[in-house]
Amino acid sequence: MxxxxxxxxxxxxxxxxxxxxxxxxxxxxxxxxxxxxxxxxxxxxxxxxxxxxxxxxxxxxxxxxGEGGDLGTVPWRSLVLLIAAILFFGATVRDLGLVPALFVSVLLAALAGRGVRVVPAVVIAASLTALSVLIFVVALQLRLSLVGPWLGG
Amino acid sequence: MPRGPRYDIARPRRSRSVIGLAAATLTLAACGGGGGGGEDAAASYPDGDITFVVPFSAGGPTDTVTRLIAEPMSAELGQPVVVQNVEGAGGTIAAGQVASAEPDGYTVLMHHIGMSTAPSLYSDLPYAPLEDFKTVGLVTEVPMTIVARNDLEPTTLEELVAYVQENQDTVTIANAGIGAASQLCGLLFQQATDTTLTEVAYEGTGPALTDLVGGQVDIMCDQTTNTTGQIQSGEIKGYAVTTPERVESLPDLPTTEEAGLPDLQVGVWHGLYVPTETPDAIVEELTAALQVALTDQNVIDQLAELGATPVPEEDATPEAHTEQLSSQIDLWQPIIEEAGVSAD
Amino acid sequence: MGILDSLALGFETAFTPVNLLFCLIGVTLGTAVGVLPGIGPTATMALLLPITFGFDPATSLIMLAGIYYGAQYGGSTTAILINLPGESSAAVTAIDGHQMAKQGRAGKALATAALGSFFAGSVATLLVALLATPLSRLALDFGPAELASLILLGLIASITLASGSTLKALAMIVLGLLLGTVGQDIGSGTPRFTFGQRELFDGLDFVSLAVGLFGVAEILRNLEGSMVRSVVVKKVQDLWLTREDFRRIRMPVLRGTALGSALGVLPGAGHVLASFISYSTEKRAAKDPQEFGRGAIQGVAGPESANNAAAQTSFIPLLTLGLPANAVMALLIGALLIQGIVPGPNVINEEPGLFWGLIVSFWIGNLFLVLLNLPLIGLWVKMLAIPYRWLFPAIIGFAAIGTFSINLNAFDVYAIAFFAVLGYGLIKLGCEPAPLLLGFVLGPLLEEYVRRALTISQGDATVFVTRPLSLTLLVLAVVAFVVAVLPTVRRKREVVFVEEDDGSRPPQPAQAGTGDGAARR
Structure with a gap:
């Protein structure tokens, strides 16, 4: 053993x-x-x-x-969703624009939570996207386009 | 947490309100997508924020020059000009981004002498300086100074040349990194004095200058923007300026020609560029605004503080600058190749 | 001009209503961007640079400087609350600060950080006023050889950052050093480990590393268990420090201030080294070193003080010589240039109002910060009551935007994902992330300085021992190494399993009832 x-x-x-x-x-x-x-x-x-x-x-x-201890559980589903969320944002923020890219990313991230259902996750994603636009674009005035070229923005 | 009222105070003077700025951002986004529409777009140009992309960090000499001319150009164009710093890979990231940006005149690249050396330094550049850009015009040329730690023996350029020729094996010459203006000038210096010195590379001018002031390295060649304060106060020794004329803020420094090294002629020029598909009418607008900015008294005064002068009007044109860019590319290619310098 | 006259002039300049107002704006903004993950002081200052054109030079500098040291206060807040250090120095604060938060002592941790920072900031400001010129001369004696030796000392000190296996801590440092080499080599221009991606030429971004390795990995750990939320299931205890707490943080704050003030003057890594070396010192000095890594209040007090003192003294080379010690100072040079002031040793004589006004404004700014941050503690602690299902997507979203906004580089965002997986995996395997982070920050500098020292000496390796300062630092490094490794060796002889046991512990073992305790015997 x-x-x-x-x-x-x-x-x-x-x-x-x-x-x-x-x-x-x-x-x-x-x-x-x-x-x-x-x-x-x-x-x-x-x-x-x-x-x-x-x-x-x-x-x-x-x-x-011979003293390794147990690895414990790995939250595979959460791991995949969180990583997907981050990668999605990086890959699409330029072309989709801040709002859609962030919304999808935060939605994916929210779904990584335990027992989170789709509707609450959508609410979370929508509110956080709005909040982020307020903080980063309106308040801090970052130059990020809200809707990118892929959506004809 | 950030709240509205504070930004009312801290907001750029140009923008009308927070809402207005958000709206302007939306407009910019809208323009981004529909750009390149040829004559229609050109006729209404400019009707949104214009972004000047600076390939180096905020606070550096190129950034300073950009911000200086951005203000009067913005006034002339009647639209806000936003300066954005996109650092990386010797400025080639920013240039690559602008080369593939919408050719609508809303994304403008400010670049310096590195525009002409990148093709020689990088083997797989994603753009070609002459083919993928239209030039708006030359902005300024910043002279360079030959400087040394202040306890180095020689007091004149002539003595310095003799000294480095004598002590080739031990003399160290600092530069601010691969492809930096200070490295290019250092290469020219070695070529002009027929020496091979030990090059010490730094990540940027700041640390290089720190070691020079601290006496850790022997000599350096850098822009007046970086060295004027130190030369004036005697922290470092200045030997010569590398331009045909003396510099107002450093009247005691002879030119390299006066001091007996006429081959060493180099200045850090800055130019403005747009993607090559940009309609000519838009380029003309930008060139006209640039020419006005270069006659702005504030710009002239501030550049003088940096030891630089705006270029004459006939150089601030697409034709003149394209010609200069092409001759600069041809000038540097053999020098860089011979020195065996490569960035990838 | 005597020092009193100078200070009087400084007060005169700094106490005008406009300058007071912009000092307040600067530090408030700084706190805000320090709290937000990703977007740091450099980006904010660059954003605000254009609006300072119209200001008086002193006003412009007072505000921009306020953003910088304000961000140092704000940065520790996120490090403590959600284990997300916005700056390398705050990574140390996260080690024990976040543990304190998990134990319901977030208020205490935040108060310690604010008070320690205020004390350190005030003392360091006084130092800047009294000793700026001699200190800057001293800093110039640090050539590449000295800096290389100093960094070696810092790296060895960082072994003590880990509370577990020394071998694993060493491996993490080396892995960090290696990750730090990604990007274009300064000397030759050769791109290393970039897979042909030009976006990687400038290396991996520190913010991505910190966000992934600490922030996202922490989220994953929290999503492991059955608990709904990690951060503090325990009731938040009183927010203020007890007499006993004050007694415990007194010496760490003093030592941290001294260390930070001294190291902050040095170019490059001084600021980062300060907090790491302070942590290591406190762990050595403590009666109960096992406490470190499990919410030791000294582990917050020392590094936070060091970090803030260094932030203040890092202005010295800029003010006295016109030389930038780091990227933020370089930006301030730009701000001066645009105002038509050529930075250099003459500024102190030609613009005494600017020079002394700025110094006095540091002190005022620090006062504002402590007045601003102490009442905010209550608010921050309440933030922990936000349901975790809201909090962690917010962290992900904010971190992604903040990181992307720095250079508009998608690779910086991808790097978060890479470091999250790497960090989480390694934490699961019993390796603690802080040493990796230090290796990452210091690695490129170590290589740079060693190679530069050898280049300048024309390949003579004796420079490291023939220069007295360098030799002293190397001797200290050897001593530190012996001190770090000896207890391990001794302990092993006594109880064979202890060390291995330690090694098997996850790095944040303190929270009871999460199952982690079971791994300990």
Missing amino acids: KLQDARKDLLAGAVFTGFGLAFAVTASTYDIGTALRMGPGFFPLVLGAILVLLGISIAVKGFVA
Whole structure:
């Protein structure tokens, strides 16, 4: 059962090792230079290697100690909805304009809540969109078009 | 929390009311979509906010020049001019955005000498300076100064040249980053003095100047906008200005020509651009407004404080500036290539 | 001109009705934008720059400066209430401040932040008035080698930001350093890790990182459990500090003020380092270091004071030498230029009214801020009563707009999503986000300074130890490292499991009844 228990540290170690490798490998395609005349690749390459070592140490230590603890629940539905909300805003705010992009994003976000039904979510989205326009466009005078070119705005 | 009344005080003087401004934003949005409508649009131009996109941070020299001319241009055009800073990748982000903006005259790019060097620095530029833009006109040319930490031995440019030639291996020359005016001027300086110095790159002029004042680096070449205050107070040594004429605010500095380095001629020019499909009638409107702004006494005075002068009227035209831009592109290309500088 | 005459002139300038009014406007606006996630003081000042054209130079600067230090007050509010630091320095406040809020002590945390900030701001203002010139000279002695050593010291100090596993904290710092390298290399212009996207040339945006790693990840954690809302199910206790609280924050505030005042003068990272080093110092100095990360009031008092003192002293290089210590100061230079004043050492002699008026206005502004913020505490705490199903979509919406508005760059918004997933995942795996954030902020600077020091010395690595200041800082860094690692080693020898156990704890383990407690043995 050791492996089962240490899952968390093994995973953490794997994540760090993965990032370290990705950075180090990419960095090695840049000019490395030498320690005294560093090129753009030197610093990330060294750090990537250090991160790989740290990642392995974390995993090994976790495995030896076998003390990982439980991961707990992951709110997958909420996670997907929230990320979708953020990405949607970024992708469409320019072309749809602030109001529609924000409305959809906040609606998606609101639906990420537990047991939130569609109608209350629409109310939340509409009110927050109005509030945001008041704060950011009217009060702070940000130059964002309210309705974008896709909607003929 | 922000509330109405405070903004009544803090609002731009031009705008009529908060509601009015919101309405103006809506109008802008409306124009954005329906733009490019050719003659009809040109006839009614301008009837909404005009955005000047500045590719560098607020408070920098380019931003300052833009804001200086934005006010009289706005008065002349009869519409608010909004300055928007879109930073990134040596100004190429902003230029790319404007190149693909609606060609309706409501989105105008202010750019500097970097407009001509970007094609040499970036291999996959999403726009071509000459093909994707129409020039509105040249705005100003800011002279550059050759400066050094104030405990560097040489006192004249001649001595400095001898000094750097003697001490090539140890002399350090600061610049504000890849493609910055200070780097370009530094390249010219090395070319003119036939030296290869150790270039020390900074992220912007501020930190570079800080290290120069602190005596960490030896020399630098930067715009009068950045160096005048420090030279006047003796925090750094000034050797020469890189323009044909001396600068009013620094009367003691000889020109490079007087001081024996005539090859070193460079100024940071600023120009205005619109997307290439913009109707000529709209470009004419903008050019006319620019020319009026350049005769504004306040603009002349303020630019003088920065060590700069507005360009004469015949240079503030699309034709003259297009020609200048094209010759500048040709000038920098071999210099940048030879120095092996690349931004990607 | 003697100091008294100068101050008299300053009071004369600052106390005109117009300047008082615009000082108030500035700090109020600053508080507002500090509270809103995303949109920070730099963006606001840039927005308001045009309207200052018509002002007197002193009025213009007084208002713009007010926005800056006002935002420092406001930034800690969101950090405490919803774990969303708007600025790097507020990230430290979030660690213990948000825990306090969860325990129903939001009022106390906010009051501590406001009082600490006021004290620090006032003392630092006095320092600016009395010692601006010598301090700026001292700051100039910090060349690239010294700054590199200082940042190394800061990074090592940040290990103590985590209350869990040291190994994981180290890994988070390194990951942060690596994420900080994304973008165009300053020296060579090579774009690194940008996948050919020009929008990434200037690197990942700090605001995106903070919003994703802290704000959104926190929302996800809150949506995990069966509880309807995270932020304070517990009843809000009294808002004001007790005598005991005052006793506990006294020394942290003093030390924070000293640290912040000193580090704020330095270019670049001084401001950020101040709050991180202050936190680390307080954790070392505390009798109950385990309390840190679980709502220690000292963990709010120290960094908040440091941060505000630094905000004030960071004006020193600008005022005395015309050199900007950070982006905000660069913007003020622009404001001066537009007014026809060439910033530089001469300003103090040529425009004494402006110089001293601005300094006096700092103090007035800080007074306004504390008067404004203390009564607002009640209001902010009530905000926590907003149902969570309303609060979190609002946070998402505001954060998205605010982040996008800075550069109108969609990538900054995508980066929020990336950091949210990364942050949430890592938190689930027992890694705490604060060290990553510090690594991210300091990484590019560390690389820049190290490489610059080596370039200037023509590749001679001994610069780091032959320059006395740099050597001193390096020695301090080694000491800090030993101090940070020793207890871990010792503890491990005694109780093998403790450390691992700590490591398995999620970073916000304090709230009772959320199930997190079960992981602890």
